[in-house]
Amino acid sequence: MKIATGLEVLMNDSQLQKEFKGNVALLCHNASIDAHYGHAALRFKTLFGTRFVKLFGPQHGFSTDAQDNMIETAHVEHPFFKIPVYSLYSETRVPTDAMLDGIDHFFVDLQDVGCRMYTYIYTLTLLLEKCMDKDIEVIVLDRPNPLNGTTLEGNVLDPKYASFIGRHPIPVRHGMTLGELGNMHQRFWAGKSIKYRVIKMRHWDRSMFFEDTKLPWLLPSPNLARFESALTFPTTVLFEGTQLSEGRGTTQSLEIVGHPKIEPYALYEGHLKRALEKTGLEGVALRPITFLPTFQKHRDQVCGGFQIHVTDKKKFEPWRVGQWLMRELFYLMEGDFKWLQPPYEYDYVNLPIDIINGTDRLRHWVEQNESMEMLESFEDFEAYRHRFESIKLY
Structure with missing residues (x-):
C-alpha cells in the first residue's frame, strides 16, 4: 500500500485537524512536501488560515540553501506567507521566548537522514527542552528513516564529545524516525514531560530504505540531492x-x-x-x-x-x-x-x-593502524538497544 507521511495523514483527516484549535507554527525545510510535491507551508496556509502564524527553519535554512557548518541564516518575514520565518541556526539554536509567544501547537516536519551527525534531530530535542515550562504542544509529522528502521551501526556517542552534531548517546545509524527520536528524548533525557505527540506514517515498514517507499526525494540539505x-x-x-x-x-x-x-x-x-x-x-x-x-x-x-x-x-x-x-x-x-x-x-x-x-578512540585507531576487529570493540549497543526497542512506533 502507498505510504502516507505524517503530513499527509494530517491533511487527509478532518477529525484530527479539529484537535488543533489555537495558533500553529511549523518547523520545516525544502523536503517538507506531500506525495504531490506540495510544500507543508502551503498546506498549512490552506488548513489553518490566519491561525498559521510562524515559520521556523533548521540548519541550512527554511529554503535549504545555506551551505555547510557554521553558515547561519537570518530571521526574515516571508514575502508570500506574510509571517515571520525564524532561523534555529542563527545566533541561537534554541527558540527564544519571543519566538514562541502566541503559539499553541508547534508542528515539526523535517526529513532526517538517519545518521547521528545530522542536526535536525537536535533541533527537535532543543525545542522539546525549551517547551518544558510552556503550554505549547509539539507535534512531529513523521517521515521515513531513509537508511531503514532496523539496522544499527557505529559507536555510541561519548558525552565528552557532545556537540550540535551529536547531543545524545546514540549510534551513528540510530534506526529511528524523527518522531521516535522525540519519544526517546522524552523518556530518557528530558527529565520533565511536555505535551508531545507524533502523527505517525501509515504503511511504513521498518525494513524499508527510502527508495522502497516510492515517496519523492527532495534534498533535505544542500549536498544531499540524491x-x-x-x-x-x-x-x-x-x-x-x-x-x-x-x-x-x-x-x-x-x-x-x-x-x-x-x-x-x-x-x-x-x-x-x-x-x-x-x-x-x-x-x-x-x-x-x-x-x-x-x-x-x-x-x-x-x-x-x-x-x-x-x-x-x-x-x-x-x-x-x-x-x-x-x-x-x-x-x-x-x-x-x-x-x-x-x-x-x-x-x-x-x-x-x-x-x-x-x-577520540577512532582517530587513535586510524593513527595506530589497528586491525579491523578493533572496530567491533566500539559497538557497545546494549543500553541503546534496550531504549530503542522501548520507543518504537512502528
Missing part, C-alpha cells in the same frame, strides 16, 4: 574531519572523497582493491575518479579520489567502510593526509574528527 547520497553519508561525513574533500562543490557531494595529492588508479590497483577484499565488507565498490570542486575544500584544484558505489544497500555498512577507508588513506597518503583543525560546529578545542566520531 537518495544515494544519503546512503553514503555515514561514510563520507567522516571526511569532514580531514583535509580531504568529501565532494562538496561537485555534483556528487557526499558520495566521493579525494585530494589533489591522490593518484587514484595507482592507490586502487596497488593497494585498496585487495585491501577492501580482505576486510570482508560487502555491498560496496570503489571507483577511481578525478573531480574538480567549485567551492569549499580544494576549490578549483583537480582532486584524485574514489566514488563509493553501493551495490547492495542491505549489506552495505557505511560507517565501517568510512573508518576503513580513512585508515588506509592515512597511511597511503603519508604526510599529505591531515586532520582538519578547529573550529568545527563552534567547538574551538576538540579536533573536528573527534566531534564527528563522538570519540
Whole structure:
C-alpha cells in the first residue's frame, strides 16, 4: 500500500485537524512536501488560515540553501506567507521566548537522514527542552528513516564529545524516525514531560530504505540531492574531519572523497582493491575518479579520489567502510593526509574528527593502524538497544 507521511495523514483527516484549535507554527525545510510535491507551508496556509502564524527553519535554512557548518541564516518575514520565518541556526539554536509567544501547537516536519551527525534531530530535542515550562504542544509529522528502521551501526556517542552534531548517546545509524527520536528524548533525557505527540506514517515498514517507499526525494540539505547520497553519508561525513574533500562543490557531494595529492588508479590497483577484499565488507565498490570542486575544500584544484558505489544497500555498512577507508588513506597518503583543525560546529578545542566520531578512540585507531576487529570493540549497543526497542512506533 502507498505510504502516507505524517503530513499527509494530517491533511487527509478532518477529525484530527479539529484537535488543533489555537495558533500553529511549523518547523520545516525544502523536503517538507506531500506525495504531490506540495510544500507543508502551503498546506498549512490552506488548513489553518490566519491561525498559521510562524515559520521556523533548521540548519541550512527554511529554503535549504545555506551551505555547510557554521553558515547561519537570518530571521526574515516571508514575502508570500506574510509571517515571520525564524532561523534555529542563527545566533541561537534554541527558540527564544519571543519566538514562541502566541503559539499553541508547534508542528515539526523535517526529513532526517538517519545518521547521528545530522542536526535536525537536535533541533527537535532543543525545542522539546525549551517547551518544558510552556503550554505549547509539539507535534512531529513523521517521515521515513531513509537508511531503514532496523539496522544499527557505529559507536555510541561519548558525552565528552557532545556537540550540535551529536547531543545524545546514540549510534551513528540510530534506526529511528524523527518522531521516535522525540519519544526517546522524552523518556530518557528530558527529565520533565511536555505535551508531545507524533502523527505517525501509515504503511511504513521498518525494513524499508527510502527508495522502497516510492515517496519523492527532495534534498533535505544542500549536498544531499540524491537518495544515494544519503546512503553514503555515514561514510563520507567522516571526511569532514580531514583535509580531504568529501565532494562538496561537485555534483556528487557526499558520495566521493579525494585530494589533489591522490593518484587514484595507482592507490586502487596497488593497494585498496585487495585491501577492501580482505576486510570482508560487502555491498560496496570503489571507483577511481578525478573531480574538480567549485567551492569549499580544494576549490578549483583537480582532486584524485574514489566514488563509493553501493551495490547492495542491505549489506552495505557505511560507517565501517568510512573508518576503513580513512585508515588506509592515512597511511597511503603519508604526510599529505591531515586532520582538519578547529573550529568545527563552534567547538574551538576538540579536533573536528573527534566531534564527528563522538570519540577520540577512532582517530587513535586510524593513527595506530589497528586491525579491523578493533572496530567491533566500539559497538557497545546494549543500553541503546534496550531504549530503542522501548520507543518504537512502528
